[in-house]
Amino acid sequence: MQIDAPAPTSRTWGDPLALLLASTGEGVFGIDLDGLCVFINHAGARMIGFEPDELLGKNMHDLTHHSHADGAHYPVDDCPIFKAFLEGLPCRIDTEVFWRRDGSRFPVEYSSHPIIDGGAVRGAVVTFVDITERKRAADALQRAKDELEERVGERTLALATALKQVRELAARSEAVREEERTRIAREVHDELGSLLVALKMDVNWLDKRLSEQEQRTQEAAGDMRERMRCKCQNMSRLIENAVDNVGRIITDLRPSILDHQGLWAALEWQAQEFVQSAEMALNWCMEVDDAPDPPEPLAMGVFRIFQEMLSNVGRHARARHLDVRIAVQAGVLSLSVRDDGVGAPAQAFEAADAYGVMGMRERARHFGGDIQITSAPGQGTLMRLSIELPLQTPSGAPA
Numbered sequence: 001m002q003i004d005a006p007a008p009t010s011r012t013w014g015d016p017l018a019l020l021l022a023s024t025g026e027g028v029f030g031i032d033l034d035g036l037c038v039f040i041n042h043a044g045a046r047m048i049g050f051e052p053d054e055l056l057g058k059n060m061h062d063l064t065h066h067s068h069a070d071g072a073h074y075p076v077d078d079c080p081i082f083k084a085f086l087e088g089l090p091c092r093i094d095t096e097v098f099w100r101r102d103g104s105r106f107p108v109e110y111s112s113h114p115i116i117d118g119g120a121v122r123g124a125v126v127t128f129v130d131i132t133e134r135k136r137a138a139d140a141l142q143r144a145k146d147e148l149e150e151r152v153g154e155r156t157l158a159l160a161t162a163l164k165q166v167r168e169l170a171a172r173s174e175a176v177r178e179e180e181r182t183r184i185a186r187e188v189h190d191e192l193g194s195l196l197v198a199l200k201m202d203v204n205w206l207d208k209r210l211s212e213q214e215q216r217t218q219e220a221a222g223d224m225r226e227r228m229r230c231k232c233q234n235m236s237r238l239i240e241n242a243v244d245n246v247g248r249i250i251t252d253l254r255p256s257i258l259d260h261q262g263l264w265a266a267l268e269w270q271a272q273e274f275v276q277s278a279e280m281a282l283n284w285c286m287e288v289d290d291a292p293d294p295p296e297p298l299a300m301g302v303f304r305i306f307q308e309m310l311s312n313v314g315r316h317a318r319a320r321h322l323d324v325r326i327a328v329q330a331g332v333l334s335l336s337v338r339d340d341g342v343g344a345p346a347q348a349f350e351a352a353d354a355y356g357v358m359g360m361r362e363r364a365r366h367f368g369g370d371i372q373i374t375s376a377p378g379q380g381t382l383m384r385l386s387i388e389l390p391l392q393t394p395s396g397a398p399a
Contacts, residue, residue: 025129030115032123035059035082047130049101060126064098069105085114085124098128107135165352195242202235258303262293264326266303267335271324274310283323291328294389301363302335302387305371308360309337309383317341317381328389336384343375360385 027044029037037055045052048064055063061076068074076082084091094109110128114121206228213221258266264286275282293299313319319341327334349357357373360383364371369387 027128028125029055029060030123030125031060031081031085033085033121035061035076038123044128047100047106047128048098064100065096067099067105069097069107081110081112081124081126084112085121088114088116088121090114094131107131165358168352168355192242192245195238195245199235199238199242202231202238206231255303258299263299263302264288264293266299267306267326270303270306270310271322274314275322278314280319281321283321285324286326288326288328291389294333298367298387298390301367302333302385305360305363305385306335306337308356309385312356312383313337313339313341313381316344319380331389331391333387333389334384336382338380338382340380343377343379343381345377346373346375349373349375 024041025043027041027047029040029044032038037058037060040052040055042052045055050063061074061079061082065079065081066074080091080093090111090113092109092111094107096108096110097105098108098110099105107130108128109131110126112124112126115123115125209224209228213224216224255266255269257269268284268286271282271284274280294302313322317339319339321340323336323338325334325336325338348354357371361371364385364387367387369385372384372386373381374384375381
């Protein structure tokens with residue numbers, strides 16, 4: 001059995017306008033041409049701290065729109081609400097504040113629509129809503145955006161700086177390679193070239209003297225043979241010098257000791273060669289516990305870093321003593337070079353033109369290592385390389 005609900009009556013609906021005003025969460029009020037409140041719903045009255053009956057007949061601008069957000073006086077003649085209904089045009093504003101009864105303020109979005117009767121403006125209806133949370137979210141979003149832009153700017157600057165350093169390092173590396181080619185070419189030309197020219201002249205001399213040997217008397221031929229023997233001995237010395245020069249040039253390009261005796265022997269040989277040339281005292285300590293030599297690329301990288309450390313000492317330190325410590329512990333190679341020289345401020349090692357330091361660090365990073373430099377004026381310099389050695393398989397190859 002179906003029971004039909006009774007149809008709503010006019011008493012059920014009462015005043016539809018009053019029901020509509022009561023049901024909305026937005027504030028709604030009406031004002032006449034003098035700005036006096038004609039009606040206001042409960043939501044609007046609560047937002048500004050009043051009861052609806054307290055606001056009827058009151059000037060709404062003076063109560064809730066009298067000042068800007070900074071507290072400065074807001075003249076009624078500048079108020080968009082009054083301008084809108086005096087000009088017969090609607091407006092919508094979301095950049096101002098309304099004031100509460102207790103003197104606090106809140107950001108508001110409001111709209112004003114003129115009420116026109118018989119072609120004449122009689123007042124306006126104003127709707128408003130508290131947008132505190134919306135403003136807070138917008139401000140948080142803007143702060144996040146600003147922070148993101150700042151971080152992006154910092155990262156962009158860092159990347160640009162890094163790219164510039166990489167370009168400068170590449171240019172410096174190319175310049176160093178060109179200098180090395182020039183040096184080798186000069187040595188080959190000046191030393192090997194002069195030795196070969198001397199050998200050629202001696203060979204021509206021998207050839208000429210040998211062709212004349214049959215024309216000489218027995219006694220003269222004997223004297224000439226003695227002279228040719230001396231010439232051959234001189235040529236032998238020239239050839240030995242040439243061999244030594246070739247060996248030195250090859251060693252500069254790639255020390256053979258690195259291939260024949262391994263990294264540990266090569267490091268000690270390089271240190272001894274350096275202190276002998278620089279006339280410095282050496283304190284040498286190596287504790288590798290029979291650790292196997294690193295694979296060839298890593299061994300060459302460590303050797304070149306060590307060479308650059310010593311080169312920095314020779315160029316800048318003006319030191320008398322050198323302390324070199326090399327150790328392998330728990331699979332990590334630690335190599336430190338300390339001098340008692342003049343030292344330098346920390347920023348000197350971070351300068352854009354510190355290509356030697358930059359090159360060492362790039363080599364170390366390539367193999368997963370790190371270089372730390374500690375120095376101060378008058379206190380010498382400590383350069384330390386730390387790099388993890390690859391695990392070795394039973395066959396001796398890196399894992």
